[in-house]
Amino acid sequence: MNALAVLLILSCLLILGSSRPRVAIQVVAVQGIFLGLLPILRSWEHLTAGIWIVGISGLVFKGILLPWLMQNVLQRTGIQKETAPYVSFGTSLLLGIVLLALSAWIAVNLQLPADASPVLTAMAMFLVLVGLFLMMSRRKAIMQTLAYLVMENGVYALGVSISLEFPYLVELGILLDIFVGVFLMGNLLFHLDRELQHTDVDKMTELSDLQTISSEPGRDA
Amino acid sequence: MINLLVCIIVLPALMGIISYFIQCNGIRRTFWLLTAILHFLLSLKAALMAPYLAPTLWIGIDALSTIFLPLSSLLFLMVTLYGIGYVKREPVEQQNDQEIGGLYQNTPESIFTGSLLLFLSAMSLAILSQHLGLQWMAIEATTLSSAPLIYYHRSKTSLEAAWKYLILCSVGIAVALMGIFFIGLALPRGIGDLTLSIILQHSGQVNTKWMEVAFILMLVGYGTKMGLAPLHNWLPDAHSEAPSPVSALLSGALLNCALLGILRIQQINAAAGMASFGQGLMVIFGLLSMGVAGIFLLGQTDYKRMLAYSSVEHMGIITLGFGIGGLGAFGALLHVINHSLIKSPLFMTAGNIHSRFHTKSALKINGLMKVLPASGILWLAGFFAIVGTPPFGSFISEFTILFAGISSKLWWVNGLFGFFLILAFIGMTGVFLKMSFGKTDAPPDKEHSISVLPAGILLLLALVLGIWIPGWLSNIINLAVQMLGNGAG
Numbered sequence: 270m271n272a273l274a275v276l277l278i279l280s281c282l283l284i285l286g287s288s289r290p291r292v293a294i295q296v297v298a299v300q301g302i303f304l305g306l307l308p309i310l311r312s313w314e315h316l317t318a319g320i321w322i323v324g325i326s327g328l329v330f331k332g333i334l335l336p337w338l339m340q341n342v343l344q345r346t347g348i349q350k351e352t353a354p355y356v357s358f359g360t361s362l363l364l365g366i367v368l369l370a371l372s373a374w375i376a377v378n379l380q381l382p383a384d385a386s387p388v389l390t391a392m393a394m395f396l397v398l399v400g401l402f403l404m405m406s407r408r409k410a411i412m413q414t415l416a417y418l419v420m421e422n423g424v425y426a427l428g429v430s431i432s433l434e435f436p437y438l439v440e441l442g443i444l445l446d447i448f449v450g451v452f453l454m455g456n457l458l459f460h461l462d463r464e465l466q467h468t469d470v471d472k473m474t475e476l477s478d479l480q481t482i483s484s485e486p487g488r489d490a
Numbered sequence: 491m492i493n494l495l496v497c498i499i500v501l502p503a504l505m506g507i508i509s510y511f512i513q514c515n516g517i518r519r520t521f522w523l524l525t526a527i528l529h530f531l532l533s534l535k536a537a538l539m540a541p542y543l544a545p546t547l548w549i550g551i552d553a554l555s556t557i558f559l560p561l562s563s564l565l566f567l568m569v570t571l572y573g574i575g576y577v578k579r580e581p582v583e584q585q586n587d588q589e590i591g592g593l594y595q596n597t598p599e600s601i602f603t604g605s606l607l608l609f610l611s612a613m614s615l616a617i618l619s620q621h622l623g624l625q626w627m628a629i630e631a632t633t634l635s636s637a638p639l640i641y642y643h644r645s646k647t648s649l650e651a652a653w654k655y656l657i658l659c660s661v662g663i664a665v666a667l668m669g670i671f672f673i674g675l676a677l678p679r680g681i682g683d684l685t686l687s688i689i690l691q692h693s694g695q696v697n698t699k700w701m702e703v704a705f706i707l708m709l710v711g712y713g714t715k716m717g718l719a720p721l722h723n724w725l726p727d728a729h730s731e732a733p734s735p736v737s738a739l740l741s742g743a744l745l746n747c748a749l750l751g752i753l754r755i756q757q758i759n760a761a762a763g764m765a766s767f768g769q770g771l772m773v774i775f776g777l778l779s780m781g782v783a784g785i786f787l788l789g790q791t792d793y794k795r796m797l798a799y800s801s802v803e804h805m806g807i808i809t810l811g812f813g814i815g816g817l818g819a820f821g822a823l824l825h826v827i828n829h830s831l832i833k834s835p836l837f838m839t840a841g842n843i844h845s846r847f848h849t850k851s852a853l854k855i856n857g858l859m860k861v862l863p864a865s866g867i868l869w870l871a872g873f874f875a876i877v878g879t880p881p882f883g884s885f886i887s888e889f890t891i892l893f894a895g896i897s898s899k900l901w902w903v904n905g906l907f908g909f910f911l912i913l914a915f916i917g918m919t920g921v922f923l924k925m926s927f928g929k930t931d932a933p934p935d936k937e938h939s940i941s942v943l944p945a946g947i948l949l950l951l952a953l954v955l956g957i958w959i960p961g962w963l964s965n966i967i968n969l970a971v972q973m974l975g976n977g978a979g
Contacts, residue, residue, distance in 0.1 A: 380699075382679055397668065404661060410653065417660055424667050431675050435623045435684070436548075442627040443667075449634045450660055457641070457653050464646050473650045476727040 270310050273303050274392040277426070278369065281399045284419065285365040286358050290411050294339045297418050300396075301331025304422055307389075307429045319437045326437075327425065330444045335418060335451055342455035343411065346462040356406040368398045381431070389430030396423025408469050410461055414454045421447055491539060495549050498532050498559075499615045501525065506607030510600055519574050522603050526570035529610065533563035546687045548621040553969035554757075558617045558750055561827055562743040565834050566610050568944035572838050573735035575940045577602065579845060580733075594645035602642055609635040609739070616747040622670045622684040622754065626663065629715065629751055632744055633659045640732040640740075651724075651731035658724040659715050666711025666751065669704045673758070676700030686754065693761035701759065705768050708755050709775065716748035718775045718809060719782035722802045726786070729798035730850065734841025737794065741801045742834035746826055749808065753974065756812065760975025769813045773903060776810030779803065780910035787917030793852045794840050796921055797833065800876055803914050804829045810907060811891040812974070814898060819971045821890030824959070828875075828883040831952040835945030836872040839865050842941050843925070852921045857930030864942040866926055868949060873922035875952055877915045883955030 280300050284293045305328025312320055356364065372394035376387045400420025404413055428435070435443070505525040512518040537560045540551045551559065577599055584595045596602075612635050616628035633656065641652040674684060676696045681688065710721065717725040729737045752772075759768040783803035790796045808829070811822025842865040847855050858866035875882040878889075888911070895904040 382675065384679070385675070397664075401661075404657075413657055417657065417664075420661065420664055424664050424671070427668060428671050428674075431671060436621075439621065439623040439627060443623070443630075446627055446630040446634065450630070450656070453634060453637050454653075454656055457637075457649065457656065460641075460644070460649055461653065464649055473653070476647060476650055476654075476731070 270307070270386070271388050273307060273310065274388050277303055277392050278395055281396060281419065282362060282365050284403070284415070285361045285399065288354075288358060290343055290409070290415065291340075293412070293415050294336050294343065297339070297415055297422070298332055298336035300419070300422055301333070301335065302328055304331055304425055304429075305329070307426065311386075311389075311429055322437045323440045326441055326444055330448055331418075331422065331425070334448060338448075338451055338455055339411070339414065339418075342414075342458050345459055346411075354407050354412075361402075361406065364402065365399060368402065369395050372398055385431045389426065393423050393426035393430050396420070396426055399423075410458050410470055413470060414451060414458065417454070418447075418451065491536075491551075492547060492549070494532060494536050494539070495551060495618055498529065498536060499549070499611055499618065501532070501611075502529055502607045502614065503611035506604045506609075506611060509607055510604035512600060515599060518600060518603055519577075522607065523570055523574065525607055525610075526567045529614075530560075530563045530567045533560045533614075546620075546685070548624055548685060549615070549618045550620045551618060552620075553966050553973060554750065554753060555617050556966055557823060557827065557970060558746055559614065561830055562610075562613055562617065562746065565739060565742045565830055565948070568834065568948055569735045569738050569838070571940060572738075572841075572944045573606075575938060576733065576735050576841060576845075594643050594648075597638065597642045597644055601638060605635050605638045606736075606739075609639065609744075611635075613743055613747050617750060620686045622673065622686065622689075625751060625754065626667055626670055629666075629712070629747060630660070630663050632747055633663065633715070636736070636740065636744065639736040640728050642733045642736065643731070645731075648731040651727035654724045655728040658721075662711050662714025662721060664711070665714075666708045669707030669711055669755070672700050672704035672707060673755070676704060686757070689758055690761050693758060694763075696758075696762045698762065698764055701762055701764060702767060705755055705759060706771070709752055709768075709771055712748045712751040713775060716745050716752065716809075717779070717802045717805050719779040719802060719806070722779065722782065725802055726795045726798040729801065729837075730792060730794035734794075734837050734844065737797070737840075738834040738837035741797070741837060742830040745801060745805055746830065749805070749826065752809075753812070756975070757973055760973075765815065765975040769815050772809050772813030773900075774813075776806045776808070776813050777903065777906050777910070779806030779809065780907070780914075781806075784910045784913030784917065787914050790917060791852050791921065792850045793843070793855075793921060793925065794837075794850050796852075796918060797836055797840060800914065800918065801829075801833060803910070804833070804876075806910075807888065807891065807907075810903070811887075811894070814891065814894045814900065814903070815975070816894060816971070817897065818891050818894035819974050820964075820967055821887045821894060823967045823970055824890065824955075825884065825887035828887050828952055828955060831948050831955070832872060832875040832882070832884060835868060835948045836876060838945040839868045839872060839942075842937065843869070846935060852925050855925045856928030857932070858926045860930060860934055861932045862935055862937060864937050864946075868942060868945050869922065870926045871949055872945075873918065873926075875949060877918060878911065881953065881956045883952045886956055886959070 280296050283296050287293055305324050308320055309324040373391045375394055376391035397420050400416050400423055403416035502525055505521055509518055536551055537556045540556045580596055612628050612631035619625040619628055637652050637656045641648050677692055678695045714721040729740055756768045759765050780803050783799045786799045808822045808825050811818045858869055875884055878884040
């Protein structure tokens with residue numbers, strides 16, 4: 270299980286260093302499969318039907334359906350690579366290692382209860398932090414969607430690491446929410462591409478009030 | 491009882507899904523209206539039958555949901571009456587509007603109605619759920635079902651607004667989910683069940699350090715969705731770009747659902763004897779939201795954005811009231827009702843104004859009282875109500891919060907509270923008065939009663955609440971305040 274955690278951490282570093290959305294989607298898919306296996310491996314000795322359902326559905330949603338959806342969006346919009354992120358890929362990797370150290374430090378200092386695994390918790394924290402970091406440092410809307418997925422994966426892993434089990438109906442509902450969310454994001458991405466001929470988030474400034482104040486006559490004048 | 495509650499949640503969901511497939515506008519609109527009426531009646535029945543006992547199942551109705559459920563349902567009914575007229579007026583073919591970035595074509599009406607009904611279902615579930623995970627799921631579902639509604643006009647600006655809304659709220663809510671996991675950690679080992687009643691039973695043994703982390707995460711997460719500064723960025727965009735009936739629902743009903751998410755964890759805080767920790771943070775967030783909104787209200791010339799910032803301000807007032815606690819929480823709950831009853835009609839009236847003048851800029855609008863007499867009166871009455879002048883209910887609730895602050899001797903809080911209220915007043919007065927009066931050559935227009943009546947009814951209710959608060963209402967509010975830890979002083 271710790272091996273899985275290490276693989277997940279490595280997969281995050283791969284996303285941080287990659288400029289191609291296609292690669293990032295594939296990595297997120299692998300992450301999803303690992304995450305689906307996680308709850309099953311975690312309670313290997315006392316498996317219940319609920320855990321099977323949660324694990325398998327997590328695997329199907331996160332490992333297959335969501336990446337398939339993203340791949341679809343990518344093909345329809347033909348978004349190329351992330352050319353100029355706010356933070357360059359090399360720096361991103363370095364920062365990733367800092368974030369990793371930070372999440373390990375948090376996990377060690379959390380005074381976790383005995384049955385929660387510190388390695389898994391550190392990994393979960395790392396995923397959440399990387400997701401947030403990607404959200405802020407990438408320009409392309411598709412990378413933001415992927416960042417959201419990475420973050421959501423981290424939150425999921427956190428739930429597994431502290432062995433908190435929701436009733437599987439709720440768990441399925443959460444997965445469905447994420448699925449619909451990514452579906453909508455994909456749909457909007459498609460429209461963004463068509464309407465604005467770009468998917469750069471930093472160019473979406475038509476609605477900013479700060480701009481209205483700084484430019485003298487104002488947007489409405 | 492439980493069957494009734496399930497009905498309240500499932501009925502609009504089912505109707506929503508059916509609506510996606512109905513091609514005939516007449517039938518779909520009838521379905522829409524019927525669902526709204528039925529939902530309102532069922533909600534009233536549930537509220538009247540509410541046992542006021544702590545529910546033990548995943549869904550149930552307690553004092554807090556008794557306040558929120560009929561309120562949301564009433565707003566939905568009024569928005570439906572107004573909205574059917576609104577979608578009838580909206581042209582189907584492509585249109586050109588320079589203000590929102592050129593050509594646009596509305597979303598097909600079936601998608602609009604379907605999403606709206608699913609939105610109602612998700613809100614009902616968020617209000618009625620007694621399981622933290624289930625509530626999270628419902629609140630996320632409200633985001634998802636309302637994103638297509640914001641993108642109704644399919645213009646560049648509404649696209650930008652919907653994107654921001656979806657991303658920011660989803661991330662915020664993911665943070666709240668982390669918070670829920672931390673509550674699981676805070677509970678004694680082996681409980682692992684996040685039904686509210688079970689958490690409350692074990693609240694004596696929770697690990698307070700974990701609870702603090704959980705509260706901060708959930709306040710930030712649900713606070714994003716509720717529009718608390720500094721996480722409010724999406725709100726002015728979404729509320730101003732959405733079509734008016736949707737803005738009315740977003741401001742009046744959706745923000746309350748996110749607030750309920752925060753109140754649920756404050757309930758746990760109170761039971762665990764750490765109410766004051768949560769209250770301190772809520773005071774800070776409340777004041778910050780009021781301040782930020784006040785600053786952006788100054789010089790705001792887009793009247794829909796102005797209403798949106800005013801929502802941020804009022805969410806701040808409400809959060810501040812809960813932060814002060816006791817009588818303040820009473821005032822805050824009253825203000826939740828008042829704000830919904832006032833902000834929704836204001837957005838509906840804004841919709842009337844927009845469809846007459848085709849601009850969102852207040853600079854280009856004069857003499858509403860002459861051009862649209864009925865909407866003009868509503869606009870002016872709504873202005874007096876939203877800034878909290880007597881005899882409107884908002885005056886009573888704001889004064890209650892102020893009074894609670896005085897009796898708790900929170901001088902600096904009260905000073906800032908008063909200052910920010912004045913700031914917002916200054917920001918809004920100019921715009922409202924200029925739009926209502928001012929010279930104009932435009933000829934007066936006839937208005938359909940259906941486009942002003944729903945707003946009128948809601949404003950009238952707000953007026954009634956300012957003159958007379960029924961005994962049963964203050965009883966329910968008192969019960970809810972007790973759930974949050976302290977009886978009304």
